[in-house]
Amino acid sequence: MSQLTKKSTPVMITFIIGFFTILVYFIALPSSVTEASSTLNGWATTIVALAIGFGTIVLLRTHTMRVMQRRKGEWVYSIVIIIGILIFPLLYLTIGPNSYLYKTFYSTVNATIGASIYGLVLFTLVGGMYRTFRAKRLNGLLLMISACLVMLQIAPIGDAIWSGFPILGSWLMDYPTVGVYRGIMIASAFGALAICFRTLLGYEGGHVSGGGE
Amino acid sequence: MNLLEKIQNIPTPIISVVLILTLTVPMFYPLGLPIKISPIVKAAYDTIEQLPEGSVVLMDYGLTPASVGETGCGARAMVYHMLSKGLKIMFIGGGVDSPQFVEKDVPPIAEILNKKYGTDWVHLGYYAGGETGRAAILSDFNNAYPKDHRGNLLQNLELMKNINNYESIDLVAVVTTGSDVLPMWVRQANTPYGIDIVGSVDGASFSIAVPYFPTQISGLLNALRGGAEYEALMKRPGEAIAGMDSISLQFLVVILLLLITNVAMFLDRKGES
Amino acid sequence: MVIDVIEIIKVIFAVGILSFAFKDNPVHRLIESLYIGVTAGYLLITNFNTAYQNAIQPLPQNPLLILPIILGLLMYTRLSKKFSYLSKYSIAFITAIGVGLSTRTAIQSEIIAPFINTAIPLFVTNDVLGTFGNIIIVVSIISTISYFTYSFEHKGSYKILTQLGISLMMITFGASAANILLSRSARVITMLGYIYVPSGIYVAPIMIVLILISIYPEKIGLKKN
Numbered sequence: 001m002s003q004l005t006k007k008s009t010p011v012m013i014t015f016i017i018g019f020f021t022i023l024v025y026f027i028a029l030p031s032s033v034t035e036a037s038s039t040l041n042g043w044a045t046t047i048v049a050l051a052i053g054f055g056t057i058v059l060l061r062t063h064t065m066r067v068m069q070r071r072k073g074e075w076v077y078s079i080v081i082i083i084g085i086l087i088f089p090l091l092y093l094t095i096g097p098n099s100y101l102y103k104t105f106y107s108t109v110n111a112t113i114g115a116s117i118y119g120l121v122l123f124t125l126v127g128g129m130y131r132t133f134r135a136k137r138l139n140g141l142l143l144m145i146s147a148c149l150v151m152l153q154i155a156p157i158g159d160a161i162w163s164g165f166p167i168l169g170s171w172l173m174d175y176p177t178v179g180v181y182r183g184i185m186i187a188s189a190f191g192a193l194a195i196c197f198r199t200l201l202g203y204e205g206g207h208v209s210g211g212g213e
Numbered sequence: 214m215n216l217l218e219k220i221q222n223i224p225t226p227i228i229s230v231v232l233i234l235t236l237t238v239p240m241f242y243p244l245g246l247p248i249k250i251s252p253i254v255k256a257a258y259d260t261i262e263q264l265p266e267g268s269v270v271l272m273d274y275g276l277t278p279a280s281v282g283e284t285g286c287g288a289r290a291m292v293y294h295m296l297s298k299g300l301k302i303m304f305i306g307g308g309v310d311s312p313q314f315v316e317k318d319v320p321p322i323a324e325i326l327n328k329k330y331g332t333d334w335v336h337l338g339y340y341a342g343g344e345t346g347r348a349a350i351l352s353d354f355n356n357a358y359p360k361d362h363r364g365n366l367l368q369n370l371e372l373m374k375n376i377n378n379y380e381s382i383d384l385v386a387v388v389t390t391g392s393d394v395l396p397m398w399v400r401q402a403n404t405p406y407g408i409d410i411v412g413s414v415d416g417a418s419f420s421i422a423v424p425y426f427p428t429q430i431s432g433l434l435n436a437l438r439g440g441a442e443y444e445a446l447m448k449r450p451g452e453a454i455a456g457m458d459s460i461s462l463q464f465l466v467v468i469l470l471l472l473i474t475n476v477a478m479f480l481d482r483k484g485e486s
Numbered sequence: 487m488v489i490d491v492i493e494i495i496k497v498i499f500a501v502g503i504l505s506f507a508f509k510d511n512p513v514h515r516l517i518e519s520l521y522i523g524v525t526a527g528y529l530l531i532t533n534f535n536t537a538y539q540n541a542i543q544p545l546p547q548n549p550l551l552i553l554p555i556i557l558g559l560l561m562y563t564r565l566s567k568k569f570s571y572l573s574k575y576s577i578a579f580i581t582a583i584g585v586g587l588s589t590r591t592a593i594q595s596e597i598i599a600p601f602i603n604t605a606i607p608l609f610v611t612n613d614v615l616g617t618f619g620n621i622i623i624v625v626s627i628i629s630t631i632s633y634f635t636y637s638f639e640h641k642g643s644y645k646i647l648t649q650l651g652i653s654l655m656m657i658t659f660g661a662s663a664a665n666i667l668l669s670r671s672a673r674v675i676t677m678l679g680y681i682y683v684p685s686g687i688y689v690a691p692i693m694i695v696l697i698l699i700s701i702y703p704e705k706i707g708l709k710k711n
Contacts (some may be wrong), residue, residue: 006571010578017448017579021586025405033340039351042356042540043554044583047576049341049537050558057529059522079517084523089531097535098363104492106313110528112496112633112680113280113521114310116503117675124559126232126467127225129663135475139656144475146660147667148468154438154668156246156462172661173621179626180658182424182600183651186627187634189596196589199581207581210498229507236675240682283669309532341536345580348587359544377694390669396596400588404595416669420662428603429595437672452620456675464664465672 018200060085146172161178217484220477228470239458246461248454249324253423254442257411257432260384261291266299268355268383269376273347273398275389276314280415286453287413287440289318294447295386296326301372302334305350307394312339312362330363331370336453338362344397351379351401380404390415395422399429413439500680501693512700513693582647600627626654 017040023029024037063078071078091102136143153157153169198204233255264270272292276285295302306316315336328334340346342404350357354376355367367373375381385402387395387410397410402408413434414422422433434443437460502517519694537558541551557576563569604627610616629651640648681690 006574010574013575014582014585016584018586021583022585022590023597025590038349038352039550040355041352041583041587043344043551043557044345044580045340045349045536046341046541046551046554047558047561047580048343048345049533049540050555051561051576051580052341052533053530054561054564057565058525059526060681061565069408077515080516080519080698081523081526084520084525085476085527085530087524088527091533092531093521093699099306103313103316106528107317107490108495109499109520110310111278111281111313112499113503113517114525115282115499115673116520116677116680117518119670119677120278120503120506122667122670122674123225123229123232125667125670126470129467129667130228130470130474133369133471133660134478139653142653142656143660143663144471146657148471148660150661151464151468151667154435154664155246155461155464156457157244157465159249160246168250169661171615171619172657173420175622176626176654176657177396177661178424179623180630180651180655181602182604183419183627183630184634184687185424185596186600193589194593196585199585199644200589202346202655207577226508232674232677233504236671236678236684240675240678256701280674282679298641309529312532339532339536341533343584345583357540359539375570394535399589400591400595404591404599416665416667417662420658420664424600428600437675456672459675460668460671464667467667484697 007205011205014207015200015202056085217481221347221481222472223472231466231470232463235393235463236459239462240455243455244458244461246458248304248445248457250442250446253277253426253433254433254439254448255438255446256427257291257434258284258294258443258446260409260411260431261294261298261300261386264298264300264383268300269372269381270295270300270302270384270386271350271382272302272386272389273307273394274304274311274315274318275387275391275394277308277310278391280390281314283415283436284388284413284434284440284457285314285318286456287443287449289322290440290443290447290449290451290453291386291388291411291413291434292319293322294443296322296328296333299333299385302333302452303354303372303376304336306339307343307346307389307391309339311334315362320470322483329402329425331365332372334363334372335372347397347401351382351406353378354439379408382408384408385410387412389413390418392418392421394418395425395430399425403429490685493683494689496680497683497686498693501690502678502697504677504681505694505697509699509701513697534566608705622654626658636711 021037021040024034061080063081066078067075067082069075072188091099091105095101131148133140133144135144135148149165150169150172152161152165153173158165175177195204199207226442272295274288276288287423301351304311304319306312306315319334319336320330322328323330323334330336338361339356340350340357342349346357354373358367361370361373379402385398385408387398389395389412395410395414395418398410398412403410409431410429411432412422412430414436416436419433419435419439422430426433434440437453437456441457444451445452499517502513506510506514537555541555541558544550545555557579560572560576574579604624606620608617608620608624610620616664625711629647633640633648633655638644680686
């Protein structure tokens with residue numbers, strides 16, 4: 001019974017609902033059946049919406065424990081995280097999401113810090129390019145030349161220096177890049193299909209492993 | 214450490230200062246370089262231009278705080294183009310941040326063009342679920358969105374009165390920085406229902422999305438460069454065209470840095486041998 | 487007055503985050519922690535609102551909606567060791583729908599369509615670059631797929647094909663690196679846009695001094711070496 005409830009039933013749910021979703025697309029079925037499939041899609045959206053909050057709850061729990069344990073060098077940051085987590089729900093429940101304060105808080109805090117944090121990657125990226133784009137071998141040379149030509153195609157200054165740079169850069173984007181990424185797309189699609197069918201047939205149990213096995 | 218070795222081992226903070234300076238200088242002293250239009254951006258422009266007035270566009274306005282600088286300009290230019298052509302737009306958002314950016318960007322554009330909420334455009338709001346959510350929206354709008362983002366019932370909005378599912382949609386416009394979002398729309402909108410797709414994506418996703426052009430995606434904007442080209446096509450220069458000056462100087466400096474480093478490496482090796 | 491305060495706060499955040507490009511420091515960590523918290527809280531409340539509007543509010547008219555609500559709440563049983571197996575039902579449901587939806591059109595959109603798009607004329611009249619390009623596309627696809635096929639050992643003439651694939655991939659990744667650089671540069675332009683404002687002239691230097699103090703407190707006698 002334990003094995004049935006803990007492992008077999010979730011695998012059966014995956015099998016039945018997964019193949020039902022696929023069959024509805026390929027076989028002309030009565031409209032009531034296709035509507036049932038749409039309904040299930042809608043339910044999945046609701047489940048995901050409720051489930052996303054789980055990550056936040058775990059974050060809250062982890063950092064609350066750090067504060068209670070007074071972990072050296074970390075507990076102050078944990079307090080800031082906890083306060084941060086509580087701000088938006090409080091604002092939402094008190095003044096609502098369409099209020100000026102809510103929107104201003106979002107644009108001042110989330111938008112500003114978010115834009116800045118993701119901008120930091122540039123410095124690491126250029127540092128990495130500087131250290132890796134060394135023409136020690138043929139492949140390194142190709143990597144560097146390709147990057148430089150496409151940079152000169154993207155930046156208007158490339159066209160100002162020589163009109164051939166945009167042509168060469170565009171050629172690299174239109175031909176080798178398309179060919180290689182198509183090859184990667186096809187190869188990864190085969191791999192993904194294999195994994196998908198293994199998941200639906202129950203051979204890949206990763207999504208139902210863990211949690212009280 | 215001799216000069217050649219120093220050139221090959223420049224500390225990252227110094228590179229960071231140089232990068233900040235190269236991006237900053239054109240902000241105060243613009244170069245004013247002309248922007249050439251690429252075929253892929255022109256194709257996106259033509260796809261929207263060829264739609265008759267009254268056509269319905271589903272726009273996945275997936276802006277985030279991180280991406281607003283790179284894809285936001287192209288997104289706003291596309292919205293302006295679509296509204297000025299009399300197209301009807303339904304805004305949805307795959308990310309939690311999307312609604313904030315729709316409410317920030319679209320009302321000023323609609324006001325300039327005298328477009329009314331509920332008749333010319335609606336904001337349906339955020340939907341959870343990724344690909345599942347997109348499939349749910351396309352199969353039944355009223356089921357996916359009982360109300361719009363502003364709390365109106367969909368049946369009370371004039372634009373939504375005759376729209377039930379994918380059959381009413383003429384174009385899907387996608388603004389995103391996720392490399393898997395455009396393929397999701399291809400799988401859920403273009404492959405089963407044959408709906409045209411145009412997109413404004415970040416640089417990392419652009420290379421991955423290019424193979425889909427032109428059969429599965431009708432046109433694509435590449436981050437800030439695509440936004441600048443679209444602004445040039447619309448003859449409404451904005452932040453994207455201004456930003457390309459900074460990009461020009463920065464790319465030139467990065468290329469010079471790579472060339473100097475490689476020359477130093479060769480000279481160093483030659484000296485050793 | 488209110489607008490100036492918001493501008494000042496944005497300068498503080500932008501300079502604080504930018505300082506990480508030079509050295510990790512407590513100011514950056516504080517701002518980063520705040521961002522982690524507000525993002526998680528915003529994510530929580532926005533998704534709960536979506537679930538409320540889509541399932542909880544229409545529940546009286548459609549009682550079946552209790553099923554997705556229960557399945558969604560079952561995810562939280564992972565917090566309990568005894569009942570965490572119940573979360574597998576939710577995960578199984580979401581996985582089934584997601585896998586089903588992506589699989590059913592993947593064959594057409596990501597296998598058949600690329601092959602069809604690659605059925606192009608190898609020789610284009612009066613266009614040397616185009617001819618060479620079309621040949622490169624076909625060779626790229628074959629060599630890339632060969633590289634990722636591990637059913638055969640990569641040796642002999644097959645190895646030449648895979649090595650060619652690697653070289654073409656290097657060209658592609660160089661092109662991708664250039665596009666990624668464009669993308670990340672645009673983000674820094676946005677960040678600098680928050681700093682280069684009237685308030686930034688006096689707030690940014692103050693922030694820089696505070697950050698330097700937090701990185702090197704021993705230099706001004708706040709902390710012994």
